Amino acid sequence: MSNLFVADVGVERFNKDHQRLLFYVQEFNRLSDRFAEREAEEDEWDQLDSIFKRFDKYTQIHFKAEEELMRAYDYPQLEEHLKQHADLIDTLHRLREQIESRQAGRFTEVKAFLAKWLLEHINDHDVRYSAFFQEKGVD
Numbered sequence: 009m010s011n012l013f014v015a016d017v018g019v020e021r022f023n024k025d026h027q028r029l030l031f032y033v034q035e036f037n038r039l040s041d042r043f044a045e046r047e048a049e050e051d052e053w054d055q056l057d058s059i060f061k062r063f064d065k066y067t068q069i070h071f072k073a074e075e076e077l078m079r080a081y082d083y084p085q086l087e088e089h090l091k092q093h094a095d096l097i098d099t100l101h102r103l104r105e106q107i108e109s110r111q112a113g114r115f116t117e118v119k120a121f122l123a124k125w126l127l128e129h130i131n132d133h134d135v136r137y138s139a140f141f142q143e144k145g146v147d
């Protein structure tokens with residue numbers, strides 16, 4: 009999973025958000041890779057918590073920003089996109105609870121979710137608004 013990448017979505021501020029989210033994901037993966045062979049120590053759990061919290065918080069800020077822009081321009085696939093965001097937030101919170109209660113096992117589920125979030129949501133769904141916003145002159 010070292011070759012994660014995010015596609016260009018045509019809106020500069022969202023590309024920046026995506027890069028920042030990708031950074032958190034890479035940090036989480038880098039740290040959690042240590043626990044393939046052993047359990048995490050308490051201070052390491054704290055580090056995982058802290059990265060995950062920042063990822064969670066920034067994801068919510070980012071989703072809100074996308075949704076506001078979509079509403080402002082009457083994006084035709086708004087409902088579908090809102091549903092995707094809501095589902096992702098639900099999963100994110102479930103995983104965050106697992107980490108907070110130190111039950112994330114080997115983190116395979118968390119890592120799979122983070123990769124899916126990036127690869128599928130950004131690269132399949134966010135890219136769909138690219139042409140739309142470009143046509144509206146949003147950069």
Ligand SMILES: [Fe+2]
Pocket residue numbers: 022026070074130134
């Ligand atoms: Fe996005």
Ligand SMILES: [Fe+2]
Pocket residue numbers: 071074089093129133134
């Ligand atoms: Fe999105």
